[in-house]
Each structure stands twice: as C-alpha cells, then as structure tokens.
Amino acid sequence: MRVLFSVSPWPTHYASMVPLSWALQASGHEVRVLCAPSQTGPVTRAGLQPVPVLDGMDVAVHNRMSYVREALRGDWPYPWPPLHPVTGAVMDSLDDFDLAQYRRTAEPEYARRAAQGHDRAVRFARRWRPELVVHDPVSTEGQLVAHVLGVPAVLALWGPVGTHEAHGPELIPEDLSRSFERYGCGPFGADSIEYVIDPCPEALEPPVQACRLPVRFIPYNGGGLAPDWLDQPARGVRVAVTWSTALTSMSGPDSFILPRIVTALADLDAEVVLTATRDDVAALGAVPPSVRVLERCPLGPLLAHSDLVLHHGGAGSAMTALAAGVPQLAVTFAAEQARIAERVQEAGAGRHLPGHLASREAIRSAAEALLSRPDYRRTAWQLSEDNLRRPSPVRLVDRLVRLARGGPGPAAAQRCLATNSRMEAVM
Structure with missing residues (x-):
C-alpha cells in the first residue's frame, strides 16, 4: 500500500x-x-x-493571526496585545x-x-x-x-x-x-x-x-545526544524544565520567563534539569548550582527519571510526559497550550498556570504541591498505563x-x- x-x-x-x-x-x-x-x-x-x-x-504567522482574532473577539486573556x-x-x-x-x-x-x-x-x-x-x-x-x-x-x-x-x-x-x-x-x-x-x-x-x-x-523528540547520567535514576528529586523552540517568536518577549522559572525552582530540594534552544540557554546567563542546563536534549530520556516536568503546554511536551507517567506543571501563553494544560489538570495529572499569572511564588507553590502530593504521581502513572493499553x-x-x-x-x-x-x- x-x-x-x-x-x-x-x-x-x-x-x-x-x-x-x-x-x-x-x-x-x-x-x-x-x-x-x-x-x-x-x-x-x-x-x-x-x-x-x-x-x-x-x-508563526498563522498562529499570530489567530491570536489577533482572539483579541478582536475579546478572548485574549493576557494584559499585553499579541504580536x-x-x-x-x-x-x-x-x-x-x-x-x-x-x-x-x-x-x-x-x-x-x-x-x-x-x-x-x-x-x-x-x-x-x-x-x-x-x-x-x-x-x-x-x-x-x-x-x-x-x-x-x-x-x-x-x-x-x-x-x-x-x-x-x-x-x-x-x-x-x-x-x-x-x-x-x-x-x-x-x-x-x-x-x-x-x-x-x-x-x-x-x-x-x-x-x-x-x-x-510513542514519543519522537527528534535527534540529539542525551548525557550518560540521564540513564540513571536521580540521586534525589529531579525536576525537568523544557521550553518551546519558538514561543517568543509567536507570543512575544513577555513569554520568555525561563529566568523566572529557574529562580523559582532553584531553592527547591531538587535537582533541576533544563533543556532549551541555544538562544534561550544563552539568554539565561549564569544559573544556580542546583540547575543543570542541556541544549536540545531529547525529552524522552530526560523524563524517564524525573519526578516533575514544567513546560509551556505544547502537545509534544504534554504527551511525552503523559507517556512517562510524570506530573506536569504547564505555564501557557496561547489558547491551544492552555486547553492542553486544562485537560491535564482536569485529569488530575498536573496543574496549569496562565503565563501572565506565573509569578515566582505561584510557580514555586505549584511545583511544591505537585511534588508533595502522591495523588498527582498516581494519576500520571495511571495515564501512562492507559496509554500503554491503547493500540x-x-x-x-x-x-x-x-x-x-x-x-x-x-x-x-x-x-x-x-x-x-x-x-x-x-x-
């Protein structure tokens, strides 16, 4: 055929x-x-x-045009206009x-x-x-x-x-x-x-x-080298952070909150592993000792031994986390990503933070709740099992x-x- x-x-x-x-x-x-x-x-x-x-x-033009239509209808939730x-x-x-x-x-x-x-x-x-x-x-x-x-x-x-x-x-x-x-x-x-x-x-x-x-x-995250230490379980709690490859070009500079995310997570009693594009990594500058930065690391190996993943609500990130059985914290800046995050939250496997409400305190509080409550882990694992039972x-x-x-x-x-x-x- x-x-x-x-x-x-x-x-x-x-x-x-x-x-x-x-x-x-x-x-x-x-x-x-x-x-x-x-x-x-x-x-x-x-x-x-x-x-x-x-x-x-x-x-990118298609997405930005859809954001403008949302704003013209009065459905744009952010305090800044779209690009x-x-x-x-x-x-x-x-x-x-x-x-x-x-x-x-x-x-x-x-x-x-x-x-x-x-x-x-x-x-x-x-x-x-x-x-x-x-x-x-x-x-x-x-x-x-x-x-x-x-x-x-x-x-x-x-x-x-x-x-x-x-x-x-x-x-x-x-x-x-x-x-x-x-x-x-x-x-x-x-x-x-x-x-x-x-x-x-x-x-x-x-x-x-x-x-x-x-x-x-079944996750396909493209090519890329994963360091050997990712194949081993973390020594303690591991929080993975993955960010969009082009969020800023579609949602604007207000969506680049990686520095805020890193600061919010740095004081947790956890190892934070961040993967992002070369430009986003360069824009981060120096990071705290508890944060490891990987450029374009495949998400599947990273999540295999993670206890929580924070992402922007993209389908690839959300579905890869679902397959791995990992609770999710989604910080979103667009309607599609928000809908994905809402469905994950409604299923009981994560939390959703709209981007304009994602202060350092809100990010840290949500991460602490996801790590401390075992019901999120149980539900995330159940969704992973449900996925495995599908054809x-x-x-x-x-x-x-x-x-x-x-x-x-x-x-x-x-x-x-x-x-x-x-x-x-x-x-």
Missing part, C-alpha cells in the same frame, strides 16, 4: 506521526511525506522520504495592525502561495497514486489530495485538542486559496473530516465528530489497510465506528 503523509512547516506538528510512519514502512508499505522545502532536513532525519512541494502561510501577525513586532495596541490592509496585500499573497502548494501536491499525488492519506490538522493539502483521488484521508491529532472545540482554539486553518472549491470538492472545514487518529487516553480525549482511530502515543502503531497499520481497501465515505466511517465499539468492549 502507498501512504502519503502531508505535514505542516512546523516539525513538532508531525513528530507524533513519525512512529506510525515507521510502522507502515516496517510492515512493507511505501511512505512519502508532502512537506515544505524547509522541512526536507527534519523529514529526512526521521528516516522518511520527503516530497518538498508545499507552500503557504508560515505557521503583529506578519512582522512579529511588538504592538502597543491592536490599532498597530491594519486588518483591512492585511486583507488587501498580505492575505492574497499567502493565498497564492498556498494554491501553488496545493496544485503541486495534487500533481504529485496523481502521479504516485496513494491509497491512503494521513495529514496533520494544519496541512489542508492532505484532505484535498484525498478528495481529488477518491481515497480515505485521516487527520492525525498531535495531542488533546480536537477538531470541534466549543470555544477555540482554532485547530483547522481556513482554505485561503479556495483550492477545495477550485477542484470541485466543496468548502474545507472540520465537518469535512471523516477519520481522526487520536493518541490521547480517555481522560484527555478531545472532542471530534469524525470516526476516532485510537493509537498509543500500538503496528495495530493501527492493520486498521488503516482495511480502511484503504474499504474506501472513503459514510459507509466506511460506520464500519470504522463499529470496529471501535468492538475494540472498546474487549479492552
């Missing part, structure tokens, strides 16, 4: 899809990955074959962004580039003839290709945010290029999605209205093969839902 993946220009968006790609290839299936040219390196390093033809709006969507510059107020001018100038250019990427994707797919398409929520090209070719399309969620959230965040992007209409496929949106791969245990299950294909979350990517491959043979459409979706019910009955 030939399976075409379609991914956004943001590597962490499709990291959760890499184990499934490996499982497909190990089972003898052919895999190709539609991507932007900027993702050729990351896709290749993951052991996959890139098809670098996509174009369109940069993910300028196009330039990333700090704004004094929303008046610094001319929405009408954006729609006249920048938006048509993004639409033109997206249309080119969609057209290239369709041309490649018509040549290669995939039998199944798997795409992340931001990559609309996957849905388009599947509709044009008449094959099943499966959206792969990267964490506990679904396609049908009651109040934001905006997971599914708008089809600015109107490519779905150009190809006679009708408008694209969340309601057009028929199948969703969901890596979340039931306690964190996000809302979707499609046929849900459950899978076990592995290898088992999901078998279901995808059956889906491809059955074809897309409501009848196949009903068969999928019936299979889900049978699986739940025996689990």
Whole structure:
C-alpha cells in the first residue's frame, strides 16, 4: 500500500506521526511525506522520504493571526496585545495592525502561495497514486489530495485538542486559496473530516465528530545526544524544565520567563534539569548550582527519571510526559497550550498556570504541591498505563489497510465506528 503523509512547516506538528510512519514502512508499505522545502532536513532525519512541494502561510504567522482574532473577539486573556501577525513586532495596541490592509496585500499573497502548494501536491499525488492519506490538522493539502483521488484521508491529532472545540482554539486553518472549491470538492472545514487518529487516553480525549482511530502515543523528540547520567535514576528529586523552540517568536518577549522559572525552582530540594534552544540557554546567563542546563536534549530520556516536568503546554511536551507517567506543571501563553494544560489538570495529572499569572511564588507553590502530593504521581502513572493499553502503531497499520481497501465515505466511517465499539468492549 502507498501512504502519503502531508505535514505542516512546523516539525513538532508531525513528530507524533513519525512512529506510525515507521510502522507502515516496517510492515512493507511505501511512505512519502508532502512537506515544505524547509522541512526536507527534519523529514529526512526521521528516516522518511520527503516530497518538498508545499507552500503557504508560515505557521508563526498563522498562529499570530489567530491570536489577533482572539483579541478582536475579546478572548485574549493576557494584559499585553499579541504580536503583529506578519512582522512579529511588538504592538502597543491592536490599532498597530491594519486588518483591512492585511486583507488587501498580505492575505492574497499567502493565498497564492498556498494554491501553488496545493496544485503541486495534487500533481504529485496523481502521479504516485496513494491509497491512503494521513495529514496533520494544519496541512489542508492532505484532505484535498484525498478528495481529488477518491481515497480515505485521516487527520492525525498531535495531542488533546480536537477538531470541534466549543470555544477555540482554532485547530483547522481556513482554505485561503479556495483550492477545495477550485477542484470541485466543496468548502474545507472540520465537518469535512471523516477519520481522526487520536493518541490521547480517555481522560484527555478531545472532542471530534469524525470516526476516532485510537493509537498509543510513542514519543519522537527528534535527534540529539542525551548525557550518560540521564540513564540513571536521580540521586534525589529531579525536576525537568523544557521550553518551546519558538514561543517568543509567536507570543512575544513577555513569554520568555525561563529566568523566572529557574529562580523559582532553584531553592527547591531538587535537582533541576533544563533543556532549551541555544538562544534561550544563552539568554539565561549564569544559573544556580542546583540547575543543570542541556541544549536540545531529547525529552524522552530526560523524563524517564524525573519526578516533575514544567513546560509551556505544547502537545509534544504534554504527551511525552503523559507517556512517562510524570506530573506536569504547564505555564501557557496561547489558547491551544492552555486547553492542553486544562485537560491535564482536569485529569488530575498536573496543574496549569496562565503565563501572565506565573509569578515566582505561584510557580514555586505549584511545583511544591505537585511534588508533595502522591495523588498527582498516581494519576500520571495511571495515564501512562492507559496509554500503554491503547493500540500500538503496528495495530493501527492493520486498521488503516482495511480502511484503504474499504474506501472513503459514510459507509466506511460506520464500519470504522463499529470496529471501535468492538475494540472498546474487549479492552
């Protein structure tokens, strides 16, 4: 079977899809990955074959634009305005962004580039003839290709945010290029999605209205060297801190609170291990003796012997912590990350601090509570066990093969839902 993946220009968006790609290839299936040219390196390093033809709006612009829309609706919770969507510059107020001018100038250019990427994707797919398409929520090209070719399309969620959230965040992007209409496929949106791969245990299950294909979350954190001492249990309590690779570029300088986090945790009776990008590490300056700093350390080995992880609410961090059975403290600066943190908190495996409320005292107090109360550890471990009981990517491959043979459409979706019910009955 030939399976075409379609991914956004943001590597962490499709990291959760890499184990499934490996499982497909190990089972003898052919895999190709539609991507932007900027993702050729990351896709290749993951052991996959890139098809670098996509174009369109940069993910940072997309996210900043969604923050501006939140602010215009009155849903932006922070005391500072969002960044300028196009330039990333700090704004004094929303008046610094001319929405009408954006729609006249920048938006048509993004639409033109997206249309080119969609057209290239369709041309490649018509040549290669995939039998199944798997795409992340931001990559609309996957849905388009599947509709044009008449094959099943499966959206792969990267964490506990679904396609049908009651109040934001905006997971599914708008089809600015109107490519779905150009190809006679009708408008694209969340309601057009028929199948969703969901890596979340039931306690964190996000809302979707499609046929849900459950899978076990297996961390893929990219490359990087982990020091030998990470393979050994910590001598005492270990607190891991991991931060976004690009949070400042999307949420602004007020979101760079790593120095505050380090100060808040430094006096705990614990070893603090921080992993961040080179720029963020350099901006930290000198750190207390109780803090170890690792540049871009893979998160999986770090969390294997940690008692708590503090992160920014990203899906990769939250799901890797969930798989490791580690309580979480999430300090968030955007709606999607806040929703993830809220679901972890509601499940009883962590706490959520909105970024503008994350004082040193609040961070330290939350960390102390998470470390001192065993119920957080028990719940986190239970979620890890729940994750292990979910179907592995290898088992999901078998279901995808059956889906491809059955074809897309409501009848196949009903068969999928019936299979889900049978699986739940025996689990």
